[in-house]
Amino acid sequence: MSGCEGGSCSTCSGDPDRLPPGMLRKYDLNGSTADGILVWAETEGEKLAKVSAELISAASGLSDGRVYVALFGGPDMKTLYPEIFGYGTDTIYHIRGKGVETYAPETYSEALAQVAERINPAAILIGATPRGRETAPRLAAMLETGLTADCTGLRAEGRKIVMTRPAFGGNLYADIECTAFPQMATVRRGTFPAPEPREGKGTAIYWQYQGAQTKEIISEDPSEKDAEDICEARVLIALGAGIRDKTIVELAEKAAGSVDGAMVCCSRALVERGWMPPSRQVGMSGRTVRPDLYIAFGISGSVQHRAGISGAKRIIAVNTDQNAPIHAFADLSIISDAEPVLRSIAELL
Numbered sequence: 001m002s003g004c005e006g007g008s009c010s011t012c013s014g015d016p017d018r019l020p021p022g023m024l025r026k027y028d029l030n031g032s033t034a035d036g037i038l039v040w041a042e043t044e045g046e047k048l049a050k051v052s053a054e055l056i057s058a059a060s061g062l063s064d065g066r067v068y069v070a071l072f073g074g075p076d077m078k079t080l081y082p083e084i085f086g087y088g089t090d091t092i093y094h095i096r097g098k099g100v101e102t103y104a105p106e107t108y109s110e111a112l113a114q115v116a117e118r119i120n121p122a123a124i125l126i127g128a129t130p131r132g133r134e135t136a137p138r139l140a141a142m143l144e145t146g147l148t149a150d151c152t153g154l155r156a157e158g159r160k161i162v163m164t165r166p167a168f169g170g171n172l173y174a175d176i177e178c179t180a181f182p183q184m185a186t187v188r189r190g191t192f193p194a195p196e197p198r199e200g201k202g203t204a205i206y207w208q209y210q211g212a213q214t215k216e217i218i219s220e221d222p223s224e225k226d227a228e229d230i231c232e233a234r235v236l237i238a239l240g241a242g243i244r245d246k247t248i249v250e251l252a253e254k255a256a257g258s259v260d261g262a263m264v265c266c267s268r269a270l271v272e273r274g275w276m277p278p279s280r281q282v283g284m285s286g287r288t289v290r291p292d293l294y295i296a297f298g299i300s301g302s303v304q305h306r307a308g309i310s311g312a313k314r315i316i317a318v319n320t321d322q323n324a325p326i327h328a329f330a331d332l333s334i335i336s337d338a339e340p341v342l343r344s345i346a347e348l349l
């Protein structure tokens with residue numbers, strides 16, 4: 001080692017490990033000792049985001065090491081500690097400071113990098129939410145590691161995390177390994193089951209972030225949200241391109257209205273027709289759902305649609321074509337026109 005930090009001197013040039021002139025290797029994590037999993041606990045108002053609860057609970061099953069959680073916010077966020085510990089967290093790093101009073105991807109990623117540098121985790125998991133998708137790549141760049149975005153599955157092989165995500169337009173699922181530590185993934189909501197709320201205890205550490213905000217948000221205009229979320233539904237009545245009459249959508253809504261916890265969702269075909277909003281689309285570019293019962297009317301079962309329903313406990317397919325791919329993974333197949341079946345269900349209910 002020459003002791004210099006740049007890559008332009010004659011001693012260092014040509015060394016592939018050298019960084020460009022002026023760049024310091026700031027977060028040099030040690031892959032041989034990296035252990036445990038760090039999860040960013042995102043919050044929605046004063047509540048823990050559902051995807052974060054799923055990830056924290058999954059992390060304790062994936063890792064033999066410790067589970068760390070990074071939580072941003074003021075002292076009022078302490079009310080979330082019992083829930084976060086209850087999902088299997090050993091240590092909460094509660095990050096505070098002027099620079100992180102409001103969300104900004106630059107400061108949040110820097111603060112997370114500082115925590116990661118301190119604990120040296122083997123993996124970092126972040127929800128594939130709008131904020132997670134914005135923050136995770138910045139954090140990965142700071143830590144000089146790889147990031148697998150929008151995962152629909154994770155499994156552990158010792159310290160290694162094998163990350164699964166749809167690839168090539170959803171025509172296949174790729175298992176991806178990160179060759180550097182910490183291994184990073186953003187993970188979709190619904191990839192893991194929602195944990196039962198429970199309370200626990202552990203260690204909480206205040207982490208003072210020293211940086212400064214680089215931006216100020218002067219106004220926020222949230223896009224309109226569907227009042228109900230199909231990810232919460234216990235029973236889903238799913239409609240696909242085989243539905244030819246738009247009044248069937250109303251019929252399905254009526255049937256769903258008669259069952260507690262039931263909602264109507266759809267394949268991309270009906271969103272493209274403008275019959276249902278994108279928030280109701282299930283699949284690779286829609287939502288991942290885990291209902292107790294999924295009844296698919298006129299849905300063929302493309303790989304892209306299937307990507308969103310692999311967590312469904314029971315699938316019933318109603319389809320006129322007995323060779324439709326959906327029958328291969330449905331628990332019960334009804335080879336029939338969708339409309340009379342749906343009408344009978346609505347009348348019975």
Ligand SMILES: Cc1cc2nc3c(=O)[nH]c(=O)nc-3n(C[C@H](O)[C@H](O)[C@H](O)COP(=O)(O)OP(=O)(O)OC[C@H]3O[C@@H](n4cnc5c(N)ncnc54)[C@H](O)[C@@H]3O)c2cc1C
Pocket residue numbers: 169170239240241242243266267268269270281282283284285286287297298299300301302303304305308318319320321324336337338339
């Ligand atoms: C990058 C990418 C991302 C995608 N993301 C998604 C996604 O998130 N979600 C999604 O759903 N798709 C997605 N798609 C589209 C996907 O490839 C399929 O085109 C779509 O899922 C097909 O929807 P469907 O099953 O409703 O229609 P079709 O495949 O057209 O199937 C219609 C089915 O209805 C049956 N049928 C016809 N008439 C009747 C009747 N009277 N009664 C009963 N059954 C009947 C037919 O036999 C057929 O099986 C994506 C595609 C790409 C390339």
